[in-house]
Amino acid sequence: MNQKLKRIRQICFALILIATVAGFSSCEKYAYAPPAVDPNQTWHFQTDIQPIFNAKCVECHNGTKQFPDLRSGKSYDALTQGGYLTLPGETSKLYHQITTNSDHIPRTTDAEKLKVLYWINQGALNN
Template identity: 75%
Template sequence: MNHKLKRIRQIFVALVLIAAAGFSSCEKYSYSPASVDPTATWHFKTDIQPIFNTNCVTCHGSIRSPDLREGKSYLALTKGGFVTLPGLTSKLYHQISSSSDHIPRTTDTEKLKILYWINQGAINN
């Protein structure tokens, strides 16, 4: 009897721990919808390049393609075929949204800016 009670208590404690872990992970990964206006004009120089400067140039410089350094990035992306329409299937968007090397590097907001910029024609604006 005592043994059974002990077992029940163990199960209860386990359930509480699982629930706590579940709630805290919800907290950590809670989805907050990105607020990026798809109808606004997104500019390469002021909206996109700063994302590369902060998140990408440590790896993507003169050695690793595409070269995302200021002044080099636009040509590297267009000539390399990284920005194609529709943006959703472009290599650039694919890399930042589904490659495990890149997933944590851009926020949802940054991803959307890049996506909309590509969909608006990937202009060097």
């Protein structure tokens, strides 16, 4: 008897799971706004990442202190030589700083954080 109940429970659970998956996958591709930052697009250091540094970071990261110099022409070397760009990007010191350091979190938008992440995961090229 107990076994039979268990079996019925399993079947019910499976049916609910199937219904949920079917329900989600039947949605139109973009029932919501498409994400603004596309992980499949190639992200470029010179045109996508450095402008973020110029606007949001160089007021402090300008070569006068121990932390990385993020000025144009200096930033790539500072980040690579300092070991800030490691894979996977989620655990790199650069991404970690802008997403977990309480002073740094508000300095960049979610879209900017994702650009940095995708650029690192695409190999952190000086492109």
